[in-house]
Amino acid sequence: MGLALIWGSTFVVIKGALDDVSPLLLVTARFLIAGAILSPLALTVPRGFSRETLQGGAILGTLLFLGFWFQTTGMEHTTPSRSAFITGTAVIFTPILSVLLAIRRPSVTSVCGAALATGGLWLLTSPAEGGHGFGRGEVLTLLCAICFAGHILALDHWTRRADKRRIAFLQVATVGILGILPTIFVEHLWLDRLRFNPTPRLLVAMAIMVLLATALALFVQSIVQSWTTPTRAAVIFAMEPVFAAITAWFIDGEILAGASLVGALLIFAGMIVAELRQPWAADAE
Secondary structure (H helix, E strand, O other), X not given: OHHHHHXXXXXXXXXXXXXXXXXXXXXXXXXXXXXXXXXXXXXXOXXXXXXXXXXXXXXXXXXXXXXXHHHHHHHHHOXXXXXXXXXXXXXXXXXXXXXXXXXXXXXXXXXXXXXXXXXXXHHHHOHHHOOOOXXXXXXXXXXXXXXXXXXXXXXXXXXXXXXXHHHHHHHXXXXXXXXHHHHHHHHHHHOOOOOEOOOHHHHHHHHHHHHHHHHHHHHHHHHHHHHOXXXXXXXXXXXXXXXXXXXHHHHHOOOOOHHHHHHHHXXXXXXXXXXXXXXXXXXXX
């Protein structure tokens, strides 16, 4: 629950930081610094980096890089609350991906949860219902949710087979390394939108994102998620958009009202319903 609180509260922080820094540069700098902070934890482990650990760190880092790239870029075109609730649909995509990868039939609750979330997305984003439309920001954030769902499943797999501290370090470092070339060649040379304005607001935001939302949160997630099932982890993470909406209201005065509020509630209900019973739950637990 603490991780959901930390990640939920950073949506507003990231939205504000994007006024002073471009998305890819923000993601790259955030994870390179966090990787440097986590490096002593990994290097103090007596055994060397096994092939399985390196492979797991690379896969997890790639999923995180794509997810945060999509999310941060998408947040330029949508609000913190909308971004959070769409990101929260990762809870719906987690059982869907599990079904696809394991070739299992979805449970009834998974189907019902997906239906509720789909209806909620329509209400949250439909201009006819008072939303702002399903535009570029929403599409990118939905792609982010799929990547994060893959990360939840992959983390459950790799943290049960490799050293957790090194997995935490490798996935964070991988995100930072993967971001270097796209930041230079895509964001700077191709799109010509690289920007960095070291304002006090940006420096405070970076400190929060690096120390709390990245180094601490991902290290803790790597350790504790192996103590539970993907089902229970996903249910807990469903609180993230709720904390994001509360933070956005408290700091920016952003309010979800009317059809948008109903849509957000349907998405949240879909997250919970989808995780009430999963195909793998009996074996995992």
